[in-house]
Amino acid sequence: MSALSPDLNNRVALVTGGSRGIGRAIAISLASAGAQVAVNYRRRGDEAAQVVAEIERAGRRAIAICADVSVGDDVKGMIAEVEDRLGAVDILVNNAGTGKSFDLDNLTEAEFDRTLAVNLKSAFLCTQAVLPGMRTRRWGRIVNLSSAAARGAGLVGVHYNASKAGLEGLTRGYAARLGREGITVNAVAPGLIDTEMAAPLKAANVAERLPVGRLGDVDEVAQVVLMVVGNGFITGQTIPVNGGVIFI
Structure with missing residues (x-):
């Protein structure tokens, strides 16, 4: 199979926040x-179960696991369960995130902390948890879901900008230290994608401002994730999927 459609047979993947939207599309693509x-x-346990059922109907194996990935003990328990039921994690997609919109006057310390915990700390916790096994096997793929907001003004708020910019720094730091051990670490940075989170923007017809004139599709993001998972020579990079809203 080509790098755009890698052969992931005998590989185990974990997708955080995989019950809906971009995470759902990534989970299904990896299974395919x-x-x-x-x-x-x-x-959203019911939605996670639906993703699992769709994967199983296609003849692949999947499980749903409830865990708050911003909490260290939850992450440890989740990884132990994945290893027990499926095997050691070869591919980690840090997709879980939050994006509540706040302007400068309404943003609180608690919301800033929560956003960084869910969007940034969770990636650190999950990565640290799977690294020992990846390093032993000398093979691993880690993909972090960033955002166009990491390098642009964004529409959510400075808390979101900071969390996603930090995620890209985390990506480069791990990539520099793990490349010789067969582990790649990359970020994929979606712009305006047609998801539940983007519903208000869709209603405001923000897509008209994009060079391509439309919102992105979740499968277009999943395709890029699959590409970097299949390519062992790409590491430390942020791949934009933003319809031309930012050129980097």
Whole structure:
């Protein structure tokens, strides 16, 4: 298979925040390439179960796991369960995130801390938890879901900008230290994608401001994730999927 459609048979993937939107599309794409997939969720158990059922109907194995990935003990328990039920994690997609909109006058310390915990700390916790096994096997793929807001003004708020910019720094730091051990670490940075989070923007017809004239599709993001998972020579990079809203 080509790098755009890698052979992931006998690989185990974990997708955090995999019950809906971009995470759901990534989980299904990884399974379509042959991976067994653990679908993490925090609140939407019914939707996670639907993702698992769709993967199983296609003849692949999947499980749903409830965990708050911003909490260290939850992450440890989640990884132990994945290892017990599917095997050691070969592919980690840090997709879980939050993006509540606040302007400068309404943003609180608590919301700033929560955003960084969910969007940034969670990636650190999950990465640290899977690294020992990846380093032993000398193979691993870690993909962090950033955002166009990491390098642009964004529409959510400075808390979101900071969390996603930090995620890209985390990506480069790990990539520099793990490349010789067969582990790649990359970020994929979506712009305006047609998801539940983007519903208000869709209603405001923000897509008209994009060079391509439309919102992105979740499958277009998943395709890029699959590409970097299949390419062992790409590491430390942020791949934009933003319809031309930012050129980097």
